[in-house]
Amino acid sequence: MASKLNSDALSDNYMRIQFASRSENESFARVAVAAFVAQMDPTVEQLTELKTAVSEAVTNAIIHGYEEGPGEVRIECRIRDGTVEVVVEDDGVGIADIEQARQPMYTSRPELERSGMGLTIMESFVDELIIDSAPGRGTRVIMRKTIAPKREGH
Amino acid sequence: MAMEVHKVDGVLVVRLQGELDHHVVEQIRDEIERELAWVRHRALVLSCRGVSFMDSSGLGLVLGRYRSVSSHRGRMALCEVGPSLMKLFELSGILKIVPVFPDEEQAIAHVKEA
Ligand SMILES: Nc1ncnc2c1ncn2[C@@H]1O[C@H](COP(=O)(O)OP(=O)(O)OP(=O)(O)O)[C@@H](O)[C@H]1O
Ligand SMILES: [Mg+2]
Numbered sequence: 001m002a003s004k005l006n007s008d009a010l011s012d013n014y015m016r017i018q019f020a021s022r023s024e025n026e027s028f029a030r031v032a033v034a035a036f037v038a039q040m041d042p043t044v045e046q047l048t049e050l051k052t053a054v055s056e057a058v059t060n061a062i063i064h065g066y067e068e069g070p071g072e073v074r075i076e077c078r079i080r081d082g083t084v085e086v087v088v089e090d091d092g093v094g095i096a097d098i099e100q101a102r103q104p105m106y107t108s109r110p111e112l113e114r115s116g117m118g119l120t121i122m123e124s125f126v127d128e129l130i131i132d133s134a135p136g137r138g139t140r141v142i143m144r145k146t147i148a149p150k151r152e153g154h
Numbered sequence: 155m156a157m158e159v160h161k162v163d164g165v166l167v168v169r170l171q172g173e174l175d176h177h178v179v180e181q182i183r184d185e186i187e188r189e190l191a192w193v194r195h196r197a198l199v200l201s202c203r204g205v206s207f208m209d210s211s212g213l214g215l216v217l218g219r220y221r222s223v224s225s226h227r228g229r230m231a232l233c234e235v236g237p238s239l240m241k242l243f244e245l246s247g248i249l250k251i252v253p254v255f256p257d258e259e260q261a262i263a264h265v266k267e268a
Contacts, residue, residue, distance in 0.1 A: 023177035030207075048207075048238045055209040059176045113183065113218040117246050118210040124245060 013039075014078040021062045021071035021090070029075060030054045036077050037084050040147040049125035050084070050145055056118040057088035057141045064108065065092025065139055082148035083127075089140045095133040102131070157182060159189050165197040165262050166190055171204035174212030183215055187222065195226035197265040201258055203234035213246045220252055233261040 015036050019025045030051040037050060054075070061073045076087040095101050101108075102123070107116035123129050126143040133139035158169040166189055172178070190198060198219060205212070216232070223230045233255045235243065243249050255261040 023175075026175050026177050027173060045238070051207065052209050052238075052242075055175055055207075059209065059211060063176065113179075113214040115210055115214045115217050115246060117213055121210055121242065121245060 012078050012080050014076065016074070016076045018072055018074045021066040021069075021073050021092075023059075023062060023068075025073070026055055026058050026062070029058045029073070033075065033077055033086060037079075037147065040079060040082065040084065042147045046145070046147055050086070053122045053125045053143055053145075054086060054088065056122050057086075057143070060118055060141075061088060061090035061092060061139065063112070063114070065090035065094075067093065083144055083146045086143045086145075087140060088143075089138065091138040094135045094137050094139055095131070096135045098131050098133060157185065159185075161189075161193060162262055163266060164193050165199060165265055166193045167199045167201065167258060167262065169201045169204055173207035174205055174215060175207065175209055176211040179211045179215045183218060186219060190219075190222065194228075195223050196228040198223050198228065198230040199233060199258060199261040199265060200230070201233050201261070202236065202239055205236070205239060208239055208242060210242075210246075213242060213248065216243075216248060216252070217246070220248075229265040229267075231255055231261040231264045233258050 017029070017032055019029065033054045034047050034051050037047065058073055062068060065071065071090060071092055074089045078085045100106055102119050104120040105116040107114040122143060126145040128144040130142040131139065132142070156171050158171065160167050168186055200216065200219065220230050231253050234257065235254050243254070253264060255264060
């Protein structure tokens with residue numbers, strides 16, 4: 001029998017995708033999330049911001065997590081009361097110092113012409129950004145963005 | 155990835171097109187660098203009119219070209235930057251080092267002054 005928590009979770013709308021860690025999938029990933037979120041009736045600006053944040057997280061998984069080698073990237077997207085939660089996950093090298101990684105302009109790969117702005121962009125384009133990572137254990141990025149104001153009495 | 159390139163009086167004008175993400179920027183960078191050699195890296199205008207999407211990979215492309223041109227004591231300008239790109243440029247601090255103009259003509263005039 002489903003617990004209270006499970007039945008709450010079941011009432012959310014969600015989608016999951018998993019794909020090979022290849023740069024040609026970056027555009028697929030952001031477009032898939034945008035297509036799912038379209039049902040929330042977002043503004044063009046909200047959709048652009050979300051697509052950009054997803055693109056940053058997926059690109060980081062591919063470039064840093066898997067160092068452009070083989071691997072799998074997973075995305076879970078959940079809609080709850082006008083807020084969308086997007087989780088982007090890799091099983092790559094992980095991040096040793098998350099605070100340092102979040103500094104604007106910090107990049108571990110300057111030779112690749114990275115600007116070190118990805119996490120800063122994500123932070124400013126979503127309402128909440130949580131990074132869960134440890135060396136050798138992969139990285140999980142959780143982003144929450146409110147699309148519509150909370151409905152009254154529901 | 156289509157990209158239009160032309161030269162006006164020693165100025166390289168690049169009309170960027172489509173989605174500037176990690177998947178496409180490396181090829182675009184190499185192509186711009188190749189073309190820049192023809193104007194001895196002295197003057198570059200990047201028109202963003204045709205850009206439909208950009209993330210930090212695109213920022214890296216713009217910043218990298220700025221570094222490349224300024225290391226040859228050249229000048230660079232951006233033009234036709236839409237509102238969502240402008241937000242990215244503002245966030246990244248690019249606007250403090252690279253001037254933005256409403257159209258190509260003004261951008262070309264700026265990089266030609268020396
Ligand atoms: N999924 C990940 N796996 C491992 N390391 C990561 C991951 N995401 C981010 N990092 C680390 O955090 C740093 C900062 O990430 P951020 O996206 O801000 O900058 P960047 O990717 O280096 O440059 P940019 O995003 O501007 O192209 C990276 O350089 C990398 O060291
Ligand atoms: Mg990044």
